[in-house]
Amino acid sequence: MKKLSLFLIGLLLVPALFTSCDRGEEPTDGDFVATPAFTLMKEYMVDNNLDINNIKGTKGQPTFFVKPAPAEADLATFLDTYYLMDIRSSADFAAARIDGANNVPFSDILTTAATTTKPILVVCYTGQTACYATALLRLYGYPDTYALKWGMSGWNAATSGKWDNNIGTIANGHPNWSDTDTAPTNLTFDDPTITTSLTNGQAILQQRVEAVVAAGFGPATVSGSDVLNSPGNYFINNYFSEGDYAAFGHIEGAYRILPFGLGDDSYKALNSGSNAQLVTYCYTGQTSAILTACLRVLGYDAYSMTFGMNGIYNDNPAWTSNQWGGDSGPKNLPIVP
Structure with missing residues (x-):
């Protein structure tokens, strides 16, 4: 009887040994479900200081x-x-x-x-x-x-x-520009779906980065005039502080999702739908480019609005910094042919 009991215990332990090494869930119907590639990559990024805010860095610090x-x-x-x-x-x-x-x-x-x-x-x-x-x-x-x-x-x-040659003022007086509306309430969306045969978070991240590099920056951009003239075609994120969202004004219907990161799940406010063109705009198009690169790696259909506020409302009276031709412009440092 003792040998039979040990045999039965052994049978129970064998499945546990095999499943404990796999990333997945065991639903009630018994079918094994592998952990989504997005989740594996997300967990790797968070655990290794590669969350979006770490990539962007902290203003005024060496990592900016x-x-x-x-x-x-x-x-x-x-x-x-x-x-x-x-x-x-x-x-x-x-x-x-x-x-x-x-x-x-x-x-x-x-x-x-x-x-x-x-x-x-x-x-x-x-x-x-x-x-x-x-x-x-x-x-x-x-x-x-x-x-x-x-x-x-x-x-x-x-x-x-x-x-x-790329600063502009088309938002001034434009019907799709708002100086009064508050930001819409942020929604919650599912994670993007990433298709890969890889099951290691680091390997998935490297594969995704390589694919985004191969595609280049051009396909990840959209002009300010396109977004301003047809805001309904996009899920728009105005990457401004709450004060600047009101002071500068904003494209009609633009959300204000700042910050967004992986570790606190604030990224879930970004539309991950297959038909959602997620456009981020900032002041200069530089921060939005950083964020768009991260989002494309994560599997979003993401775009950076080129030249940011400078491209559509350079003469906005709310400027205090990062205005091309105002507080910012070319230096006279040497160049060589």
Whole structure:
């Protein structure tokens, strides 16, 4: 009888040994359900300081995602500190660049990052594509990566055309711009669905980053005029503080989801639907690029509204910082052909 009891106990323990090593749930009908890839990736990111706010960094701290162009007296130290990864076209790079910069195609940012031990400073035309690349590099395992704020437009007046020519005021008086409405109540949505054969959170994250890099930044952008003229086509997140949402005004119907992170489930306020084009806009298009990169990796159909508030309402009287042509503009730092 004792041998029979031990045998029965052994039979009960065998399934437990096999299932304890798998990530999944055992529903009442007995069918095993694997943990969704999104959940595996999310848990890995939270556990390894890769939540969205960690990727963006804290303003005023060394980890903040942008670095402004230096004062002329600090130029030599600045250039010696960073590996300058200029992701503009080869023609524009050849015409005018920062001395010591390296021209790197966007598609090669991950492999190139592995070749240097220096902190990486990504350079583009306006800072927007560089911010997108910075987020992807940080997610991939290069936390000491930054974007040059305002891009080459902020470095020298001779290379400032991409910002000079893309500020606008179309929101002023536009019927889809509101100065009075409060933000809609945030909703709750399901997690995005990620299709992969991988079952390891880190491997899923790396696979997702590689796919987003391969797609480039262009498909992840939408113009401010498109969003302003047809706000009903998008799920819009105005990434402003509550005070700025009211002071600046906002696109009609825009939500205000700030912050959003994975660890506290605040990200669930973002629409994950398959037909939902999730557009984030900020002041300059640089923060929204960082956030959009993270969201695309997470499986959202996400877009960054290019040039942000500067692109649609540059003359808004509420500006106190980050207004191109106001408190911000090009410096006169050297460029070389």
